[in-house]
Amino acid sequence: MPEYNTLDDLEDGQRVLVRLDLNSPVEDGEVQDNNRFDRYSETVAALADADHKVVLMAHQGRPGRDDFVSLQQHADILAEHVGKPVEFVADTFGEDAIAAIESLEAGEILLLENTRMTDDELPEKDPEEHADSEFVKTLAPHFDAYVNDAYSAAHRAHASTVGFPLVLPAYAGLVMEREYEYNTSVANKEFDGPVTMVCGGNKSEDVISVVNNLGGKVDNFLLGGLPGELFRRAQGYPVGHDLEGMDLLDGQWDETKDTLEDLVENRLDEFGLPVDFAYEGDDGDRAEIALEDIEEKEDAYLDIGHDTIEDYLPYIEESDAVFVKGAVGVFEDERFADGTVELISAIAESDCFSVIGGGDTARTLDLYDIDEDEFDHVSIAGGAYLNALTGKELVAVEVLKANA
Ligand SMILES: Nc1ncnc2c1ncn2[C@@H]1O[C@H](COP(=O)(O)OP(=O)(O)O)[C@@H](O)[C@H]1O
Numbered sequence: 053m054p055e056y057n058t059l060d061d062l063e064d065g066q067r068v069l070v071r072l073d074l075n076s077p078v079e080d081g082e083v084q085d086n087n088r089f090d091r092y093s094e095t096v097a098a099l100a101d102a103d104h105k106v107v108l109m110a111h112q113g114r115p116g117r118d119d120f121v122s123l124q125q126h127a128d129i130l131a132e133h134v135g136k137p138v139e140f141v142a143d144t145f146g147e148d149a150i151a152a153i154e155s156l157e158a159g160e161i162l163l164l165e166n167t168r169m170t171d172d173e174l175p176e177k178d179p180e181e182h183a184d185s186e187f188v189k190t191l192a193p194h195f196d197a198y199v200n201d202a203y204s205a206a207h208r209a210h211a212s213t214v215g216f217p218l219v220l221p222a223y224a225g226l227v228m229e230r231e232y233e234y235n236t237s238v239a240n241k242e243f244d245g246p247v248t249m250v251c252g253g254n255k256s257e258d259v260i261s262v263v264n265n266l267g268g269k270v271d272n273f274l275l276g277g278l279p280g281e282l283f284r285r286a287q288g289y290p291v292g293h294d295l296e297g298m299d300l301l302d303g304q305w306d307e308t309k310d311t312l313e314d315l316v317e318n319r320l321d322e323f324g325l326p327v328d329f330a331y332e333g334d335d336g337d338r339a340e341i342a343l344e345d346i347e348e349k350e351d352a353y354l355d356i357g358h359d360t361i362e363d364y365l366p367y368i369e370e371s372d373a374v375f376v377k378g379a380v381g382v383f384e385d386e387r388f389a390d391g392t393v394e395l396i397s398a399i400a401e402s403d404c405f406s407v408i409g410g411g412d413t414a415r416t417l418d419l420y421d422i423d424e425d426e427f428d429h430v431s432i433a434g435g436a437y438l439n440a441l442t443g444k445e446l447v448a449v450e451v452l453k454a455n456a
């Protein structure tokens with residue numbers, strides 16, 4: 053029995069406020085379709101088919117970043133996946149939003165503007181404080197029920213994730229239920245043979261958290277992406293050059309330097325580290341360089357090289373279980389997709405237990421036609437998936453349980 057209410061407990065024909073996580077990559081201002089839309093379309097269609105008036109909330113990006121944009125495009129993409137119109141109102145909880153909510157008929161779907169465009173949504177606060185915000189107090193009286201389906205934002209204590217369930221009967225949506233049950237059960241799973249985790253992406257703190265919390269359970273961490281470069285920098289190699297206008301590597305290095313130096317000094321035998329890297333050569337093509345030939349920090353490395361891929365493949369082939377968190381290169385650019393695609397394809401071909409995690413990373417499967425059914429689970433969450441794997445509670449799920 054789930055410890056929270058689910059859609060099975062929700063009577064038909066109600067006014068339902070639903071929190072989704074439609075946070076997506078944005079390239080040149082264009083929101084990129086990805087499997088979050090596909091997964092959420094099932095929940096949204098089920099609610100519309102049950103004659104609810106369906107009002108959706110979601111966030112996109114973070115204030116101040118390029119991906120902090122309106123949800124107008126998300127409504128169109130979601131409508132394609134649901135196969136029904138999804139109206140959009142460019143307002144979070146003002147007069148326009150309320151008017152649009154009130155004019156909705158049973159079975160109709162409306163998406164409100166990016167929740168992070170109201171000051172009440174951020175920052176992290178207690179559920180009680182969020183429940184007392186104007187955002188929650190204004191919207192809640194227009195609804196009979198609140199559904200949280202935003203598993204991938206369930207580690208965030210924001211008004212839309214923890215405030216509403218205190219003032220409305222609250223239910224977990226289909227995505228929330230499946231991801232929570234699955235990722236929590238995986239955390240307790242035991243394997244007879246070696247367990248490997250491929251860690252890449254652009255959030256080094258996530259990787260440090262996994263390495264610190266799962267050291268006893270994971271035998272090999274194969275590193276790529278930004279963490280791969282920073283672990284090598286911690287050994288004294290001059291790698292980790294930021295792309296123009298970005299401060300990802302140097303910024304993260306300042307924050308994580310001491311921990312990384314400690315890890316490479318004391319736990320080196322647990323890590324697979326890149327022995328070569330790919331970068332954009334003078335002709336614009338993919339070029340590769342061996343780690344030992346790098347003399348100074350002057351190129352941005354965008355993928356692990358082929359010698360590193362060859363080093364990593366046997367670990368995957370010999371493991372009983374392989375987990376992935378974060379792509380080992382900038383797979384969105386075909387020139388730098390080799391590392392991510394070759395490692396994920398090897399996992400797909402192996403008969404090991406496998407989980408692919410990370411909103412961005414899961415997109416590799418769509419872009420490179422890798423069949424999702426080849427894996428035991430593909431999570432559309434990154435940070436929340438890691439919290440589950442490392443046994444940490446998800447604040448928004450705890451609020452749902454308390455409200456059950
Ligand atoms: N060497 C690299 N330099 C810059 N970005 C990278 C590099 N390797 C991977 N990335 C980027 O990391 C992103 C995924 O990072 P992250 O948010 O940590 O993963 P997820 O969303 O899957 O949890 C991808 O969009 C990829 O382009």
Ligand SMILES: O=C(OP(=O)(O)O)[C@H](O)COP(=O)(O)O
Binds near residue numbers: 113
């Ligand atoms: O995409 C998300 O996180 P993820 O990349 O860890 O899966 C969530 O939407 C949370 O976004 P946030 O990390 O800006 O709070």
